[in-house]
Amino acid sequence: MPEEFKVTPWEVTGDIDYELLQERFGTTPIDQALLDRLSAGGDLHYMLRRGIFYSHRDLVPLLNEYDKGNRFVLYTGRGPSGSTHLGHIMPWIFNKWVQDRFGVEMLFQLTDDEKFLFKDLTLEETGSMAYENALDFIALGFDPKKTRIIVNTKNVDRLYPIALRVAKKVTFSTAKAVFGFDNSTNIGSIFYTTMQSVPAFLPSEDAGRQVPVLIPCGIDQDPHFRVTRDVAPGLGYPKPSLVYCKMCPGLSGGDKMSSSDENATIFTTDSPKAVKKKVGRAFTGGCVSVEEQREKGGNPDVCAVYKYNHYLFEPDDSKLEEMAEKCRKGEILCGECKMCLIEKINVFLEQHQDKREKAKDVVAEMTYDGFEW
Amino acid sequence: MPEEFKVTPWEVTGDIDYELLQERFGTTPIDQALLDRLSAGGDLHYMLRRGIFYSHRDLVPLLNEYDKGNRFVLYTGRGPSGSTHLGHIMPWIFNKWVQDRFGVEMLFQLTDDEKFLFKDLTLEETGSMAYENALDFIALGFDPKKTRIIVNTKNVDRLYPIALRVAKKVTFSTAKAVFGFDNSTNIGSIFYTTMQSVPAFLPSEDAGRQVPVLIPCGIDQDPHFRVTRDVAPGLGYPKPSLVYCKMCPGLSGGDKMSSSDENATIFTTDSPKAVKKKVGRAFTGGCVSVEEQREKGGNPDVCAVYKYNHYLFEPDDSKLEEMAEKCRKGEILCGECKMCLIEKINVFLEQHQDKREKAKDVVAEMTYDGFEW
Numbered sequence A, B: 001m002p003e004e005f006k007v008t009p010w011e012v013t014g015d016i017d018y019e020l021l022q023e024r025f026g027t028t029p030i031d032q033a034l035l036d037r038l039s040a041g042g043d044l045h046y047m048l049r050r051g052i053f054y055s056h057r058d059l060v061p062l063l064n065e066y067d068k069g070n071r072f073v074l075y076t077g078r079g080p081s082g083s084t085h086l087g088h089i090m091p092w093i094f095n096k097w098v099q100d101r102f103g104v105e106m107l108f109q110l111t112d113d114e115k116f117l118f119k120d121l122t123l124e125e126t127g128s129m130a131y132e133n134a135l136d137f138i139a140l141g142f143d144p145k146k147t148r149i150i151v152n153t154k155n156v157d158r159l160y161p162i163a164l165r166v167a168k169k170v171t172f173s174t175a176k177a178v179f180g181f182d183n184s185t186n187i188g189s190i191f192y193t194t195m196q197s198v199p200a201f202l203p204s205e206d207a208g209r210q211v212p213v214l215i216p217c218g219i220d221q222d223p224h225f226r227v228t229r230d231v232a233p234g235l236g237y238p239k240p241s242l243v244y245c246k247m248c249p250g251l252s253g254g255d256k257m258s259s260s261d262e263n264a265t266i267f268t269t270d271s272p273k274a275v276k277k278k279v280g281r282a283f284t285g286g287c288v289s290v291e292e293q294r295e296k297g298g299n300p301d302v303c304a305v306y307k308y309n310h311y312l313f314e315p316d317d318s319k320l321e322e323m324a325e326k327c328r329k330g331e332i333l334c335g336e337c338k339m340c341l342i343e344k345i346n347v348f349l350e351q352h353q354d355k356r357e358k359a360k361d362v363v364a365e366m367t368y369d370g371f372e373w
Helices: A016-024 A032-039 A059-067 A086-102 A112-118 A123-139 A156-167 A171-179 A188-200 A202-207 A219-235 A273-279 A289-298 A305-314 A319-326 A336-361 B018-025 B033-039 B059-067 B086-102 B113-117 B121-139 B155-168 B171-181 B187-200 B201-209 B219-235 B272-279 B289-295 B304-313 B319-327 B334-359
Strands: A006-010 A010-011 A053-058 A072-079 A106-110 A146-152 A214-216 A241-245 B004-007 B011-013 B053-057 B073-078 B106-110 B147-151 B215-216 B241-245
Touching: A006 A219, A010 B219, A032 A059, A032 A188, A032 A305, A032 B289, A053 A219, A053 B201, A053 B219, A059 A241, A059 B319, A072 A086, A072 A188, A072 B018, A086 A123, A086 A214, A086 A305, A086 B187, A106 A123, A106 A188, A106 A273, A106 B053, A112 A123, A112 B004, A112 B187, A123 A146, A123 A336, A123 B155, A146 B304, A156 A188, A156 A219, A156 B155, A156 B187, A171 A188, A171 B187, A171 B319, A188 B155, A188 B171, A188 B289, A214 A219, A214 B018, A219 A241, A241 B018, A273 A336, A305 A319, A305 A336, B004 B018, B004 B219, B011 B059, B018 B053, B018 B334, B033 B059, B053 B147, B053 B304, B073 B086, B073 B187, B086 B121, B086 B304, B106 B121, B106 B187, B113 B121, B113 B187, B121 B334, B155 B187, B155 B201, B155 B219, B171 B187, B171 B219, B187 B219, B201 B272, B215 B289, B304 B334
Parallel strands: A072 A106, A072 A214, A106 A146, A214 A241, B073 B106, B073 B215, B106 B147, B215 B241
Antiparallel strands: A006 A010, A053 A241, B004 B011, B053 B241
C-alpha cells in the first residue's frame, strides 16, 4: 500500500503513484500507436520514450486535425514564484521539441497574479520573477517569431474579457470540488483558474476560427484544464488537448523538485561550485561503505543522481541503462556518478547562462501584444 | 409591521424601511451639523435638504481633511445593463453638485464586467451600454478636465493589480456573508467586488499619497464599500467616505425605478410622446372619481407623480409643499399634476438629449488613461 499522496496545482506531497493519479484524474495513457504518430518515423523525444510525458487528453483528435493541415498552437506556462530550477525547464525542453517537430506557434504564460494570490509574495516580486523565468524559457531556443510570452498582469486587457466568459460558466461548487477550496480561500484564488484557461482560447480569438491547442505540462495542472475543457464548447472554442509529464524529482530523493529545498535544487543561475556542492550532497541508492557497494551494488531506482540523468541529463537510453547496470553490479560508485552529473549539469548551465544573457535582447520582442516588461 | 424588504447591489424588493436599512448596514444619519458643513453658508442641495441623500460613513473626517486643504476625489458609478433612466441620473446630479461645491476631481466607473457576470448579457452588450450611459453622465455637465470615466474591461490593466491586492484580503466567507453568495454563484461574481473597490484607491495610487475619496451613491451599494473600507488600511489606502441616497421610485408606485418595468420608467432618450404616455399611466394618490377627490383630496405620499417632483423635478421646497397641500385639499387633480410633470420632464429631456449629443465630442477625451471606446 503506497503512502497517500496529494497532487494539486499548489501542493504535491507523498510518493506519487502516477498510474493511480492518471486514473483519478481520468487522463489516458500514451500508447505505442500514439508514440508512433508523434515520432512519425523520426526521433521520439526521450521524455516520451521513457514515459516522463506519460498521459494525455485528446491527443488523437489533435493529431488528426494536424494531419488535415489544421495546425495546433502550443501553450505552457510557469507560476513565477521564484528562480527557475531544472525541474521547471524539463517540460519546457519538451515543448521546444514539439515546436520544432510540428513547426507550430507557442504561447508561454507567466501567472504572476496566481503566485501573488497563493503565496506570500508581492506583485512586484512575482512580476520580477516572471521576467527572470522568461529569460530561462527563451534560452531554451524557442523560435522568437513563433513564440509569444504572456504575463497575466501585463496582458490582462486581452485576457480579462475571456476570463470573464469562463468565470460566468464556473460555480463556486465546481471550484471547490476541483481545487479543494473552502470558505477561507480568498476570492482572487477562486477566480484565478479562469486566467489560466485563457491562453487555450486566445489562438481561436486571435485567428477568428477554431484553432486546436496542445498544452504539454505537469500533470499537477490537470485540475485547471479540466475546467478549461468543460467550459470550452459553451464558449465556442475547441477543447484543448493535453500531454502530461511526471514531476521532476529533487536531489534529496523527494518526488518533486522544490524551490523551498534550496540545497536539493539546481537553479539555472547556480555557479559550478554550487552545483558541485548540491549534487555532492544528493540522495543516492548507494551502500554505507565502498566495500558493501562493490559487493552488493547500488539501487538506481531510488537514486536522485540517476533520476537526474533519467529526467534531464542522459537522453541516450543505452547509456542510461549502462549506468543503471553498472550501479546494480557495484561497478560504479556514487561519487563517480555524482562527478559525472556535476560535469553534465555545469556544461549545460554554462551554455544556458550564456543563452540566458542573450535572451535579454529578444525578451521585449517576444511579448504577447507587445507589452513593456 | 412593514413588509419584509431586501436591498443588495443586485436586488431591491419590498417596501424599503430606510431607517431600518441604515441600522442594518450600520451607516450614520446625516445630521444638521453635517448639513451645515456641507452647505458652508451657501445653498444646500435639495437632495440633502429632503433627506434623499440621508446616510453616510465618515463624512466628518473627510470634511476635516478638506478644511485642512486635503481635497478628496469623488467616485461614483453605474452598472451598464441597459439604457439610462431618470433613477440612474438622480445620484449623478448630486455628484455634479458636490464637484462644483468643492471643486474636486471625479471618477465615474462603468462596471461592464459586473453586468456581464450578473445578468444575461454579453460583454458586447454591456460595453455598448457603458458608452450610452457615459453620454448621459457627461450630459449632466461634469467638468471634462476634472472628470475621468473608467470602463472596467477597458481599464483593466490599471484596475487588475489593485483588484488582486483587494482579493487577497477577502475570503469566500466574507463574500458569502456580505453579498449572500452560495455554492451556485459563479466565480466571476465572487471576484467582482474587488473591481468596484479599485476606484476608491486609484487616486492614492496615482498621486503616490493618501488621497481621501467620497462616494455618493445608492445605499444598495453599501455591501461593496463595506468590503472596500475593511481592506483599505491593510493595503495602505485611506478608507473611502460614503454618502448614500434612497432609491428613486418608479412611476408604478414601486420603491425603485427599474428598467425591467419599461412603461413605468422614463429613459433619457424617451420621446415627448413616450413620456406623456408613461406619466399618463403613473400610479397616483388620487381618488376614483373627480368628485370624491375634490371632496376628500388626494394622497401625495403614495403618489408616483409627486415623488418624481420630490426626487427630481421640483427643487423648490415651497413649490413642492404647495403641490402637496393642493393635492390634499382636492384643489388639484391627478391629470393636472401629470400634465405639469410631463412638461417638466420633456423640457429637461430636450436639453439633456441635446447635451447628450454634444457629449459624443468629449467622451473620448474623458476616458481614464485614454482608452479607446
